[in-house]
Amino acid sequence: MKGTVLLTGSTGLLGRGLEETTPAGWRILGLHQRSYAVASPKARHLVCDIRDKRSVDRLFARDAFDAVIHAAGIASVDYVENHYAESLESNIVGTLNISSACRRTGTHLIYVSTNAVFDGARPPYRETDPVRPVNKYGRLKAECEKLVSETLTSYAIVRPILMYGWNHVVGRPNTATWIYDKLLRGERIHMVDDVYENPLFNIQCGRALWAAVRKKPRGVIHLAGKDVVNRYQFALKVASVFRLDCKLVQAVGSSFFPDIAPRPKNTALSTRRMQKDLGVAPMALEEGLMHMKRTMKA
Numbered sequence: 001m002k003g004t005v006l007l008t009g010s011t012g013l014l015g016r017g018l019e020e021t022t023p024a025g026w027r028i029l030g031l032h033q034r035s036y037a038v039a040s041p042k043a044r045h046l047v048c049d050i051r052d053k054r055s056v057d058r059l060f061a062r063d064a065f066d067a068v069i070h071a072a073g074i075a076s077v078d079y080v081e082n083h084y085a086e087s088l089e090s091n092i093v094g095t096l097n098i099s100s101a102c103r104r105t106g107t108h109l110i111y112v113s114t115n116a117v118f119d120g121a122r123p124p125y126r127e128t129d130p131v132r133p134v135n136k137y138g139r140l141k142a143e144c145e146k147l148v149s150e151t152l153t154s155y156a157i158v159r160p161i162l163m164y165g166w167n168h169v170v171g172r173p174n175t176a177t178w179i180y181d182k183l184l185r186g187e188r189i190h191m192v193d194d195v196y197e198n199p200l201f202n203i204q205c206g207r208a209l210w211a212a213v214r215k216k217p218r219g220v221i222h223l224a225g226k227d228v229v230n231r232y233q234f235a236l237k238v239a240s241v242f243r244l245d246c247k248l249v250q251a252v253g254s255s256f257f258p259d260i261a262p263r264p265k266n267t268a269l270s271t272r273r274m275q276k277d278l279g280v281a282p283m284a285l286e287e288g289l290m291h292m293k294r295t296m297k298a
């Protein structure tokens with residue numbers, strides 16, 4: 001056995017990507033919050049609410065970890081905007097409990113942040129660029145980054161951008177699966193054409209995180225794909241790869257959705273450090289979607 005990684009948020013999209021890419025000899029102990037059983041050959045999933053300090057401390061007293069990847073929390077931009085108190089507790093208190101336990105036990109922490117810490121005005125963003133969030137989710141994640149960097153010396157902050165891929169059955173839909181489901185049902189969809197990102201395949205995110213576990217580079221690292229696209233272009237790519245009807249996809253501006261949280265216009269991330277320090281090349285959107293098509297279950 002080479003080592004054990006404690007992963008918070010193991011039933012999420014990132015958790016699935018990490019699990020699928022587990023290198024030989026490594027083991028994941030995964031934490032999630034809701035009480036359902038997740039069966040998996042590659043990870044052991046436990047119910048543990050990271051807001052509960054005593055449960056977190058008990059876990060660290062029982063086991064030693066080679067690294068902790070902290071990805072749990074409320075990750076929906078619009079949910080955070082409308083449920084701020086709950087999100088504050090989940091993201092800030094949870095991060096405080098995990099960081100304190102890592103500090104006490106001398107465990108290396110990889111905190112999973114987001115591209116939403118940027119305002120979207122000056123892409124592509126490098127790790128050294130100042131953060132300037134435009135919504136509550138981005139502000140919360142920026143606060144968590146600060147908390148981690150002020151509590152620990154052995155840490156990395158990774159910032160994935162818009163992730164897509166197959167999820168655990170209990171997971172929430174992501175951009176690719178949502179578009180796929182709608183088009184498969186023959187439903188018309190409106191996709192914004194004025195918000196840009198370089199989407200990240202969750203399997204590629206998993207590979208980058210395993211490299212971060214093994215090599216333990218310090219500081220901030222951006223994780224992103226090769227192609228900078230808007231959501232309309234994303235939807236057309238899904239339609240083309242899965243051979244669905246692209247005429248169902250209609251381009252709209254952000255003002256079409258007046259009730260959602262503000263989004264930064266272009267948060268494309270530089271992948272230079274991901275390539276140099278983690279040895280992971282950015283993947284084209286079409287390649288990620290083709291991978292999804294090949295691994296699709298009935």
Ligand SMILES: NC(=O)c1ccc[n+]([C@@H]2O[C@H](COP(=O)([O-])OP(=O)(O)OC[C@H]3O[C@@H](n4cnc5c(N)ncnc54)[C@H](OP(=O)(O)O)[C@@H]3O)[C@@H](O)[C@H]2O)c1
Pocket residue numbers: 008009010011012013014015031032033034035048049050051070071072073074075076090094112113114115159160161162163164170171172
């Ligand atoms: N998805 C993206 O496009 C994206 C982009 C940039 C950054 N990120 C960041 O990447 C990380 C992972 O995102 P994701 O999309 O994989 O998340 P996700 O699919 O929404 O899953 C969230 C995970 O966190 C767990 N969780 C939530 N509150 C918890 C608590 N109090 N205690 C223990 N577990 C808790 C959930 O468990 P249950 O299943 O039990 O609820 C679930 O496993 C997040 O930090 C997010 O901010 C995501």
